[in-house]
Amino acid sequence: MQIGFYQPEKTVTGPAYGPGFKVMATVLCAVLAGYGTTVALRYPLLQYGIGVQLLLLGAALMLGVSYYWFLRSVVIIDERGIRQTWMFNRQVEWRDVRSAKMIGIPFFTWLFPPRLVVRTGNAFATFNGGSKPVLIEFAKISLAFQMKK
Template identity: 35%
Template sequence: MTGDAAPRAEGPAFPVVVRCLVTALTAWVFLAGWRVIDQPVIRQASFAAQALIIAGLAVLLIVTFWVWRSRTTVTAVDIRQTWIWSKRVAWADVSHAKMIYVPYLAWLVAPRLIVRSGAGMVTVFHAADHELLTTFTHYALAPEQRAR
C-alpha cells in the first residue's frame, strides 16, 4: 500500500494446510473406494446407485481442484473470489462487513470475509493471505476509501 494508489490485494483463498488436508482426504476416499470397487455389493448395485457414487467422486475432485485454484481479490471497487461459480460483491452494495479470524488457527481455519449487500444477500469470501485481510479491513472500516 503505497502513496495515493488505492490498496489492492490478491491471494489464495485457502491456507496451504487446508489445501493439503483436502487433497489427502480426497486421496483417502479414492483409495478406500478402490479397495471396495470389486465387492459384490458395489457390482450388484443399481445403475442409479453407481452413477450417484461416480457423481459424488466427481464433485469431490472438482471441489479439491477449486480449493487449490481459488483466489480472492479485494480492490476499492469490489471483492471477488474465483470458485466453481465465482463470487463478486461491489463495495457500493455492502451494508455490513465483518471478518471471521481464529487467532493461532488461521493456518487450519481459513479466515472468512463476510459481507451483506443492501438486498440482504450474505456472501462469504475466504482469504488466506495477510495482505488480503489487511486490505479488506482497510475498506470495511473506511467506507469513504471505496470507489463509488
C-alpha cells in the same frame, strides 16, 4: 459509475485458501479416494442398479471438482469490489456493501484463516483469505465499515 464507500489503495490478489487448508484437503481427498477404490475393488459395483452407480460416480466427480477449486480459488479486491473464483464465482461491488466484518475460529487459524462476511441488503457473502496481503486488506475493509457506523 457510482463510487462506493470503500476504495482499496491498490488491487490485491491472493489465494482464497491457505497452505494448511490445502494440505488438509489433499490428505482428506486422498483418503476418501483410497477408501472409494477399496470399496470398488471389494464389491461388485456393476451388479448394483444404475442409481447407485450414478450416485457413486457423482460423489467421486464432486470430490474431484471441489478439490480442484480449493487449490485454484483466488480472491481479487480492486476498485470495483471483491471477487472470489470458485465453481460458482462470488462477487460484491462496493456500492452494494452495507457492512463487513471479519470472523474466525479461535485456535484454528492455521487451518481456517479469518473470513470476511459482507452484508449486501438482505444477503450475505463470505470471502476466504488464504494469504497475508488478502487478510490485511480484509482487516482494512472491516475497520472502514466499523468506523462508518
